[in-house]
Amino acid sequence: MSSPLPANEPAGLDRRAFLKTVSAAGLGLALTRATPAWAQAKADGSVSPNSILNIALxxxxxxxxVLMDAVLKIPTVRIVAVCxxxxxxxxxxxxxxxxxxxxVRAYENHHDMLAKEKDIQAVLVATPDFWHAPVTNDCLRAGLHVYCExxxxxTIEGARSMVKTMRETxxxxxxxxxRRSNPRYLVARDRLIRDAKLLGRITAANAQWNRAASDDLGWPNxxxxxxxxxxxxxxEDMHQFRNWRWYKKYGGGPLSDLGAHQIDIFNWFFDTTPTTVIGNGGRDYYPNHEWMDNxxxxxxxxxxxxxxxxxYQVQTTTSAGGGYYEQFMGVNGTLKMSENPKYTSIFREAAAPAWDEWIRRHWLAAPTAPASAADTTEASSEKVDARETAELASYRLPVVLNKAIHQPHLENFFNAIRGTAKLNCPxxxxxxxxxxxxxxxxxxxxxxxxxxTPEDFAV
Amino acid sequence: MSDSTSTQQDCGSTLGFLVLRAWLGIRALVTGIEKFSDVRTVQQPLLDEAGKPDPSGAVVEIQQKFYSFHSYRAIPDALRDKFAQEPLLPSFLTSPFYAALGWALILLGITLLLGLWTRISLAVMGAIYVALTVGLILIKQDAGVAWLAIHIALIAYALQLSKHNRFALTRS
Known part of the structure; x- marks a missing residue:
């Protein structure tokens, strides 16, 4: 009996398993209602081969x-070419x-790939930063949807050109x-900060990514x-190719590589852009790099x-200081978020309104130690200065992500292609x-x- | 002392013992049942007040208490580990004690509540608490010892009042 699935479908994924997975992923409706023809199920319940998205990396x-591994966990998407x-x-x-x-077919550059691959719907771009704009613009103009790291x-001009090409095409x-598709972040922003107003007025935020010193990347001779x-x-040479993140003509340095994710969270959670910024930093440790190391x-x-x-601080010479997180501090509480759940906590100020309602709704989980512990005389006696505030009760965010951290964002992209979702980060x-x-x-x-100025952020 | 005063005192003692018997029975029964409880973490979709899934598709972890024979723990693991390090508590004594403790408490709770062999039940309950006290003294858990002493005092008082035992299935 012939299978309606393509011949190179991964072993072990038969039609029944595929339908079950799609249904479990909430795409059952998509199969019957989505507008693109390739996303529709046949009336007899079988699935058209076109319902699988073909993509290139x-x-x-x-x-x-990392993206490749995440895509492999999505059964409705198939990588057909790498470049x-x-x-x-x-x-x-x-x-x-x-x-x-x-x-999969392999290509040296995206021009060759675009010339020969006629059956792909989308491209994932994970090149060094300076190639993002050219590759993305070419792929968009070739009629493909693009997920770009x-x-x-x-350059600002490069980024601006990508927005323009997106709009033109x-x-x-x-x-x-x-992080914008991570349900842990979505619940923190939409439920805890916006709906519950858990933090009260937010007066400050801080974020960091501190990473231990490391050697430059090498390559087999x-x-x-x-x-x-x-x-x-x-x-310029093989060393710069392998270590492009440290050189100005290829990338943006640590503030761009590590900071961009977290600075994006400032904007996203605050739902606005900053009015000023002041900074300091430098190339203090790595003598052969062009970009600052802190x-x-x-x-x-x-x-x-x-x-x-x-x-915001980024350190590439020490991992001290509690890893990587984004923290929002308000008069009623503080939300410390991280992609790593072990760094995530929500702290309640002693005078804040009760949080019982949010625990009942499972937006929060009760602290493992009694919340009242912070208010006890014992806790007060641990102060070494009379002006010190007693230690705050620490609550947990009960939301779990049972997927690779990039998977929900990729799924959002693929669902947007199918017409069943809006992009979370256009x-x-x-x-x-x-x-x-x-x-x-x-x-x-x-x-x-x-x-x-607002004009800086407009395209 | 008039007859009516004596009757009132008897009635008070009877009710007093009944309350004490009920308390000790409940204490033993529920403590025994709890030894078969555990907490498991389950995952479920985050739902709004109307029962609809959150738009984020979030899944939350919830702690859920449950009971099973498989979950049986006579005493907390930390306490058990400490007892295991005590030379005066050899395993040939503690192992059968642990195996019987939960069941014994449930049984004693039932007998006390029903008024079955009340004095014997009280005496056995007292013996169990004395046995536990030995362990706590050895590991220097003074607060626990004091806590058990309150139970022992209540049991001793109950034994003293047991002549007023009424509403019981047996008179012994």
Whole structure:
């Protein structure tokens, strides 16, 4: 009996299993109502082969592999082509996918891929930042939807061009700020901060990503690219190719690589952009890098209820200070968010209104230690200074993400292609965060106060 | 002392013992049942007040208490570990004690509530608490010892009042 699924469908995924998975993922309605023909089920219940999205991955480096792993967990999407200028990486991608049951075609560059691949609906772009805009714009103009990793570009002009191309072509362009599709972040923002107003007036925020010092990336000698090939794609040498994040013509440095995710959370949670930013930082440790290895910036946000200041620091020379998180501090409580649940907590100020209602709704989980402990005489006696506030009760966020952290954002992108969802981070929205990061970089480099106007964030 | 005063005192003692018997019975029964309880973490969709799933598709982890024979723990693991380190509490003594404790408390709770062999039940209950007291003294849990002493005092008082035992299935 012939199967309606393509021949290179992963082993073990038969039609029955596929339908079950789709239904469990909440796509049952999509199969019967979605407008694109390739997303519709046949009347007899079987599924058209076209219901599977064919996509390509451009850039099979570290981030590309993270996306590849996440896509492999989505049964309604199939990677059919990979693209990388480095044969070593694209061969890896090809073999890795083959082990997962997918025969994919490999290309050196996206031009060749676009010329030959006529049956793909979308492209994932995970190249070094300076290639994001050219690749994305070309793919959009070729009629494909694009999921592009952040930063959108290493230049403002590049990022702006992507927004314009998205608008001109009418294609979807999702930027990889994956926290925006993470249900843990969505519940924290929409339920705890907005609906419950749990924190009261937010007066401050701080976020950080502190990472231990590390050596530059190397490469197997036998896999080194020729000088001519590197220059063809804009790289000076193999070292800069492998360590492009540290060089100004390829990327934006730590504020861009690590900070962009978290600075985006400032904008998203505050639902606005900053008015000023001041910063400091420098290249203090790694002598051979161009970009700063640490930076500290302070943004000022004008919220409807008053001013809030947001401090951000990124350290690439020490992992001290509690890992990576984004923290919003209000008069009634503090929300400390992180993609890693172990860094996530919600702290209630002693004078805040009761949170029992939010525990009942499962928006919060009661503290493991009794909440009242913070109010006891014993707790007060632990103070070493009379002006010290007693230790706050720490609540848990009960929301769990049982998927790879990038998967919900990718699923949102694929669902948007099918017409069953709106993009959680379209390029014009991401551009605001892009500009917010560029302003911070400018503030650090000039060591002065930089003003941000609404026009800066518009395209 | 007039007859009516004596009758009132008897009635008071009877009711007093009844209340004490009921309290000790409930204390033993529920404590025994709780030894078969555990808490498990379950995941379920986050629902709004109308029962609709949250638009984020969030799944929440909820702590759910349940009872099963498999969950039986005579005493908390931390306490058990401490007892295991005590040379005066050899396992050939503690193991059967742990195995019987939950069932014994349930049985004693039922007999006390029904008024079955009340004196014997009270005496056995007292012996169990004395046995537990030995362990707590050895690991220097003075607060726990004092806590058990209150139970022992109540049991002793109940034994003293047991001649006023009424509403019981047996008279012994």
């Amino acid at each position: 451009v850039g099979v480096g570290a981030q590309g592999r 990388d200028i480095w044969e070593y990486a694209r061969t890896y991608g090809q073999r890795y996918l083959k082990k997962s049951g997918f025969e 952040k930063m959108m570009s290493n 009418g294609k979807l362009l999702q930027i990889g700020h994956q 036998r896999a080194a690219m020729s000088k001519a090939l590197l220059e063809k794609y804009g790289f 930076a500290m910036v302070i943004y000022e946000y004008h919220l409807p209820e008053g001013v809030a200041r947001a401090f 390029a014009d929205e991401a551009f605001k965060s892009e500009m917010t990061v560029f302003k911070a970089i400018e503030a650090v480099e000039k060591k002065t106060l930089i003003t941000c």
